[in-house]
Amino acid sequence: MSRPETVRELLALEIPNLYAFAYQMCGDRTDAARYTEELAQRITKLDENKLLNDGDPARTVLGMMARTMEESLGRRSEHSFESLDGILRSDITRPIDLTNVGMGDDPAKVHLMFWELKRTCLTSVLGCLPPGVRLSFVLTDLVGLSPAEAAEMLGIKESAYRVRLTRARKRVEDYLAPRCYHVDRENPCTCTGRLMIALDAGFVKPPTSSDDIPHEPHNAGGPQRDVGSLYRGLPHVKLPQTELERLTSLS
Numbered sequence: 414m415s416r417p418e419t420v421r422e423l424l425a426l427e428i429p430n431l432y433a434f435a436y437q438m439c440g441d442r443t444d445a446a447r448y449t450e451e452l453a454q455r456i457t458k459l460d461e462n463k464l465l466n467d468g469d470p471a472r473t474v475l476g477m478m479a480r481t482m483e484e485s486l487g488r489r490s491e492h493s494f495e496s497l498d499g500i501l502r503s504d505i506t507r508p509i510d511l512t513n514v515g516m517g518d519d520p521a522k523v524h525l526m527f528w529e530l531k532r533t534c535l536t537s538v539l540g541c542l543p544p545g546v547r548l549s550f551v552l553t554d555l556v557g558l559s560p561a562e563a564a565e566m567l568g569i570k571e572s573a574y575r576v577r578l579t580r581a582r583k584r585v586e587d588y589l590a591p592r593c594y595h596v597d598r599e600n601p602c603t604c605t606g607r608l609m610i611a612l613d614a615g616f617v618k619p620p621t622s623s624d625d626i627p628h629e630p631h632n633a634g635g636p637q638r639d640v641g642s643l644y645r646g647l648p649h650v651k652l653p654q655t656e657l658e659r660l661t662s663l664s
């Protein structure tokens with residue numbers, strides 16, 4: 414892919430990636446959109462020639478987003494593994510009920526909501542990690558940066574980054590391995606049994622668009638014992654096209 418020649422082109426290319434990254438870090442569409450817009454406004458104020466011709470523009474703006482979110486989110490996680498268990502596993506499993514307010518008597522909603530629950534639940538697991546630890550998992554296991562590249566981006570020692578990454582992987586794996594159906598088919602927590610509980614708790618809501626929902630079933634492909642692969646298989650959240658066009662036009 415050719416390098417963008419204008420900031421407008423850079424924004425058009427990278428805003429979808431930045432929005433998906435922000436959602437992975439904060440687990441909330443509204444907050445992710447806010448972080449993305451704030452960064453887009455910052456980018457438009459930079460020296461265009463320097464940004465586009467010095468190094469890798471995409472990597473530069475990702476680094477800006479990563480450092481901004483780490484600073485903004487602080488050191489404490491949004492919630493704990495215990496509180497997550499309290500939401501999803503506070504009741505026995507329940508059958509799908511199309512009359513539930515979140516289903517709207519629409520059988521087509523079942524497929525959509527299974528995917529939305531899977532994505533929301535797994536992203537919320539990341540939200541139980543301290544932001545700096547979470548960031549290492551997202552940058553390396555989801556974005557694909559090596560520990561050396563990510564540490565340089567964050568301005569920390571590679572050894573410190575690797576400690577964060579090891580901690581992130583272990584905590585996520587330790588939580589999901591005995592619980593999640595998508596890791597082991599013998600595990601008790603399934604999207605089918607928990608969807609109604611999650612809807613009633615307000616933990617998951619119908620998305621405003623189905624554009625980022627895959628056609629294949631949410632449990633296709635078998636269990637993923639490698640948590641990195643499990644997360645990489647999640648569909649990225651997408652900004653509505655009108656919002657993407659609006660943010661692109663900021664330049």
